[in-house]
Amino acid sequence: MTVAPPRPTERRTQAERSESMRQKLIEATLDCLVTDGYVGLTIGKVTERAGVSRGAPLHHFSSKSGLMEAAAREVVRRVSAKLVLAYEHSKDAPDPLEAFGLELWKTVFSAQEGILLGELTYASRREPEIHAIVQRLWTRIYITARRSAARYLGDVHPDLPPERVMFLSQWLMRGMAQDLHLGAPPELFEAYLKMWRRSLGGRSDVSSNSPEPGKFP
Structure with a gap:
């Protein structure tokens, strides 16, 4: 009986291996930003976290700023995707704006992406080079937010276009995210987000059931 020779193992192309290495370095950079912050981030920590040789970043990125720019692009991709998901999740809710704000807070600003945005900002x-990167990052996020707000939210306030409501809301949540590490309970942040929604008006219960700041958890 003739035994068929083993089929050769399918090998990845050089381009595939290169892209895989590049993604490892980007993911490791994001992890280091979360755990060590931008100040504590070093090429050595990135390579150790990625499990690659110390020369790998120089082969795939010309400098630390090049690595940071690639990481910032990944943050933009993640945040943009979560923005769309948040709008999809909230567009059919009884109060789309409140549902959207709470979803965005839970999935972006109080999540890993919120830490990354804070560190990069x-x-x-x-850092002038990082300044240019972050400026492009926020421009991309604002464009995505403006398009999504116009599509899903419609007129939520008589004096504010939907994209301005979006911008004001995310600035509020960015500030809230700065206090997360202090240990306040999640209910505190959600209560203030609901108060912010009521302050925008557009609902019959705008002035009712408004919690008093002194009675928050």
Whole structure:
């Protein structure tokens, strides 16, 4: 009986291996930003986290700023995707704006993406190259937010276009995210988000059942 020779193992192309290595470095950079912050991020920590040789980043990225720009693009991709999911999740809710705000808070600003946005924005204050990266990052996010707001939210306030409501809301949540590490309970942040929604008006219960800040958890 003739035994068929084993089929050769399918090998990845050089381009596939290169892209896989690139993604490992980007993911490791994001992890280091979360755990160590931008100030504590080093090429050595990134390569250790990625489990690759120390020369790998230089082969795939020309500098630390190049690595940071690729990481920032990944953050934009993640946030943009979650923005769309948040709108899809909330568009058929009884109050789409409140549902959207709570979903965005839970999935972006109080999640890993919120930490990453905060670290990148903080670094941009003193690093010119990072400043340019973050400026492009937020421009991309604003464009996505404006398009999604116009599509899903419609007129939520008589004096504010939907994209401005979106911008004001995300600025509020970015500020709230700065206090997350202090240990306030999630109910506190959600209560203030609901108060923010009521302050925008457009519902019959705008002035009713408004919790008093002193009675928050």
